[in-house]
Amino acid sequence: MYIQVNDLVCMVMVAPKFIQIKQYICQQIESGKWQQHSKVPSENELAEQFSVSRMTARRALQELTEQGVLVRTQGAGTFVATFKSQSSLLEIRNIADEISARNHIHHAKQITLSVLQASEEIAILLNINKGDKVFYAEVLHYETTQLGISEAIQLEQRYVNPKLVPEYLQQDLSVITSHEYLSSKAPLTEATHEIEAVAASPKIAKLLAIFLQQPCLQIKRRTWSSKGVVSFAILTSPGDKYRLGGHLTF
Amino acid sequence: MYIQVNDLVCMVMVAPKFIQIKQYICQQIESGKWQQHSKVPSENELAEQFSVSRMTARRALQELTEQGVLVRTQGAGTFVATFKSQSSLLEIRNIADEISARNHIHHAKQITLSVLQASEEIAILLNINKGDKVFYAEVLHYETTQLGISEAIQLEQRYVNPKLVPEYLQQDLSVITSHEYLSSKAPLTEATHEIEAVAASPKIAKLLAIFLQQPCLQIKRRTWSSKGVVSFAILTSPGDKYRLGGHLTF
DNA sequence: AATTATAACTTGTATATACAACTAAAATAG
DNA sequence: CTATTTTAGTTGTATATACAAGTTATAATT
Numbered sequence: 147m148y149i150q151v152n153d154l155v156c157m158v159m160v161a162p163k164f165i166q167i168k169q170y171i172c173q174q175i176e177s178g179k180w181q182q183h184s185k186v187p188s189e190n191e192l193a194e195q196f197s198v199s200r201m202t203a204r205r206a207l208q209e210l211t212e213q214g215v216l217v218r219t220q221g222a223g224t225f226v227a228t229f230k231s232q233s234s235l236l237e238i239r240n241i242a243d244e245i246s247a248r249n250h251i252h253h254a255k256q257i258t259l260s261v262l263q264a265s266e267e268i269a270i271l272l273n274i275n276k277g278d279k280v281f282y283a284e285v286l287h288y289e290t291t292q293l294g295i296s297e298a299i300q301l302e303q304r305y306v307n308p309k310l311v312p313e314y315l316q317q318d319l320s321v322i323t324s325h326e327y328l329s330s331k332a333p334l335t336e337a338t339h340e341i342e343a344v345a346a347s348p349k350i351a352k353l354l355a356i357f358l359q360q361p362c363l364q365i366k367r368r369t370w371s372s373k374g375v376v377s378f379a380i381l382t383s384p385g386d387k388y389r390l391g392g393h394l395t396f
Numbered sequence: 397m398y399i400q401v402n403d404l405v406c407m408v409m410v411a412p413k414f415i416q417i418k419q420y421i422c423q424q425i426e427s428g429k430w431q432q433h434s435k436v437p438s439e440n441e442l443a444e445q446f447s448v449s450r451m452t453a454r455r456a457l458q459e460l461t462e463q464g465v466l467v468r469t470q471g472a473g474t475f476v477a478t479f480k481s482q483s484s485l486l487e488i489r490n491i492a493d494e495i496s497a498r499n500h501i502h503h504a505k506q507i508t509l510s511v512l513q514a515s516e517e518i519a520i521l522l523n524i525n526k527g528d529k530v531f532y533a534e535v536l537h538y539e540t541t542q543l544g545i546s547e548a549i550q551l552e553q554r555y556v557n558p559k560l561v562p563e564y565l566q567q568d569l570s571v572i573t574s575h576e577y578l579s580s581k582a583p584l585t586e587a588t589h590e591i592e593a594v595a596a597s598p599k600i601a602k603l604l605a606i607f608l609q610q611p612c613l614q615i616k617r618r619t620w621s622s623k624g625v626v627s628f629a630i631l632t633s634p635g636d637k638y639r640l641g642g643h644l645t646f
Numbered sequence: 647a648a649t650t651a652t653a654a655c656t657t658g659t660a661t662a663t664a665c666a667a668c669t670a671a672a673a674t675a676g
Numbered sequence: 677c678t679a680t681t682t683t684a685g686t687t688g689t690a691t692a693t694a695c696a697a698g699t700t701a702t703a704a705t706t
Contacts, residue, residue: 162659188686199661204687212462220687221668343593343611343635361593361611361635385593385611412689438656449691454657470657471698 163198167206170196175215175226186216186224240325241287241300241381251290256319257353258284264305271368271378272307281306281314283324286353289387298354299387304379311376328369328376340366343385350382361385413448417456420446425465425476436466436474490575491537491550491631501540506569507603508534514555521618521628522557531556531564533574536603539637548604549637554629561626578619578626590616593635600632611635 161169174180187195192203207224210216218224245252262268262282269276283304290296304324306314311331319327345359354362365381411419424430437445442453457474460466467477495502512518512532519526533554540546554574556564567577595609604612615631 164659190686201662202660205659207687209462218687219669221685222670223686341591341613342638343613345611345635359609361595363591363593363613385595388592414689440656451692452690455689457657468657469699471655471700473656473699 163196164202164205164209167192167196167198167203168210171206171210172215180226182226184226186226188223240323241302242323242325245287245289245299248289249292251292253288253290254320254323255286255288256283257286258282259315259317259319261308261315262305268305268378271375272305273375274307274309279308281308281311283314283319285319285324297387298384300381300383301350301353302379302381304377306377307375310374324377324379338368342366344382346382346384354382354384356384363388413446414452414455414459417442417446417448417453418460421456421460422465430476432476434476436476438473490573491552492573492575495537495539495549498539499542501542503538503540504570504573505536505538506533507536508532509565509567509569511558511565512555518555518628521625522555523625524557524559529558531558531561533564533569535569535574547637550631550633551600551603552629552631554627556627557625560624574627574629588618592616594632596632596634604632604634606634613638 171180171186174186180186186207189200189204189207192198192206193200196203207216207218211218211224214227216224217227242252242254260282261279264272264274264276264278264280266276268280269278272280274280283302283306285302285304286298287300287302288296289299302324306324306328308314311328313331314327317327342364344362344364346354346356346362348358350356350362351358351360356362362385363383365379365383367379367381369376369379421430421436424436430436436457439450439454439457442448442456443450446453457466457468461468461474465477466474468474492502492504510532511529514522514524514526514528514530516526518530519528522530524530533552533556535552535554536548537550537552538546539549552574556574556578558564561578564577569577592614594612594614596604596606596612598608600606600612601608601610606612612635613633615629615633617629617631619626619629
C-alpha cells in the first residue's frame with residue numbers, strides 16, 4: 147500500500163514557489179504599495195529576493211502578465227498594468243441553461259420546422275445566396291417553477307444553414323434544443339450577439355401570451371463553426387419575465 | 397551604428413519554436429483531426445517530433461491550456477478541451493466610448509445633481525443605511541452624427557455613495573462623465589449588470605423625446621471599488637436607437 | 647479471482663545555463 | 677554640446693537535467 151500525498155491530511159501544504167511569488171506581487175499591488183505603471187522587480191531581483199532561480203521568478207511574472215496584472219517589455223522591464231475600467235463582460239447563456247440555473251424546469255414546444263427560400267437579409271446573415279433553401283424553426287420555451295406555474299419565456303426563431311447541418315429537419319426540437327443539436331453536429335467556434343428592446347408584434351404577443359406592444363428583449367445571435375455561419379436566431383422574451391444578468395471583475 | 401533586426405526588412409522571420417508547435421496543434425484541432433477529448437501527444441512525443449527539448453514542447457501545451465484550448469491532468473496526459481458552448485460574453489461599454497467608437501460625437505446634459513435620503517431599495521443596493529444621504533444625478537446623453545443630427549440616446553440616473561466619493565456634488569457632469577470621474581476617484585474593481593426591456597414611463601419618454609410606452613433597453617449597473625459599492629446607475633435607452641453588441645470567440 | 651504492488655508514462659516544479667534581442671543610461675568621440 | 681557608441685540591465689527563447697507527483701496498465705501476490 148503506497149502512501150500518497152493526498153492521504154496525509156495533516157500535512158503542511160506548501161504552495162509552489164512561483165505561486166508564492168505571484169501572491170506576493172498581487173499583495174503589493176492590491177495594497178497600493180506598487181501603483182499602476184510602476185516598475186516591479188526584475189526577474190533577477192525577484193530570484194535573489196526569494197532565493198529561487200531566475201526561471202522560477204520569471205514564471206510568476208509571466209503568468210501575471212498573461213492574466214493582465216502586469217505588462218512586460220523586453221529590455222525595459224515589468225510594470226503594473228492599468229486596470230481595464232472601460233469595459234465589462236456580460237455572459238449570455240442559452241435559455242435552457244438559464245432556467246435550470248434557477249432550479250426551474252425548462253421545456254420547449256416546436257411550432258414550426260420547415261424549409262424556406264432565403265430572403266436577402268437572411269441570405270446575407272447566413273452567407274448564402276438569396277433564394278437558397280434555408281431551414282426555419284420556431285420554438286417556444288417555457289419555464290416551470292417548482293410550484294408548477296408555467297409560462298412562455300422565450301420565442302426562438304431560427305434560420306439554419308442546410309449545407310452545414312443537413313439533418314436539421316429530422317430533429318424534434320421539443321426534445322433536443324437547437325443549441326444542443328447544433329453544438330453536437332458542428333462545434334461552434336464563435337458567436338455574435340445583438341440585444342435590443344422591441345415592442346411585441348401581434349404574432350409574438352400571441353405566442354408569448356403577452357399584450358401587444360409590450361416591451362421585449364430581443365437577442366439576435368449568429369453562430370459560426372469552422373466551416374461558416376451555422377445559424378441565425380432571433381430570441382424574443384417578455385421584458386418583465388426575462389433579464390440578462392452579468393457579473394465580472396474588471 | 398548598430399544593425400538591429402528590425403532594420404533588416406527582407407529578413408526571413410521565423411516564429412519561435414514553441415509558437416510553431418502551438419500553431420501545429422491548433423491546426424490539428426481546427427481541421428478536426430484531433431477531436432474533443434482526444435489525447436494529444438505528450439510533452440516527450442512532441443519534443444521528439446519537433447526536435448526540441450521537453451521544456452519547449454511543454455510551453456506550447458502549457459500556453460494552449462491557459463487559453464482553454466487544451467486540458468491537462470497530471471499523470472494522465474493532455475487532451476483537447478471541449479468548446480465552451482454554453483456561454484458567450486457580451487461587452488458592455490460606457491455610452492461615451494460607444495458613441496465615439498461609431499465616430500459620432502457624444503455630449504451630455506446634466507439635469508439633476510442633488511442629495512437625497514436613501515430609500516430602502518437604494519440603501520440595500522449601495523450597502524448603506526436607509527435614510528442616509530446619497531448623491532443623485534440625472535444626465536442625458538446625446539449622440540450627434542457627423543451630419544449634425546443629434547438625438548438623446550440614454551438617460552443616466554445614478555445614485556452615488558457619498559462616503560466613497562464625497563466631492564461628487566461639485567462636479568459638472570456635462571463636462572466629465574460619471575464613469576470618468578468615479579474611475580479617477582476610486583478605481584473600479586468590479587461591476588454587475590442587469591439588462592431588461594421596459595416601457596417608457598412619462599418622465600423617461602419626455603426626456604428621451606420618445607413616445608410613452610415605447611420599448612427601452614434598461615441597464616442597471618452597480619460598480620465597486622476596493623472600499624465598497626461606489627454607485628448604482630440606471631441607464632435607459634430607446635430600443636430603436638440603442639443596441640448592445642457583442643462578439644467573442646468561444 | 648481479487649487485491650496489491652510494480653513499472654512505465656505523464657505532467658508539475660525547480661534549477662542552471664547559454665545566448666538573443668531590446669532598452670536606456672552612461673561613456674565616448676566629433 | 678551633440679551625436680554616436682558602448683555598456684549594463686532586462687526580457688525572450690531554448691536546452692539539459694533532476695526529482696516530485698499523479699495515472700494507468702501490467703505483473704505479482706494472496
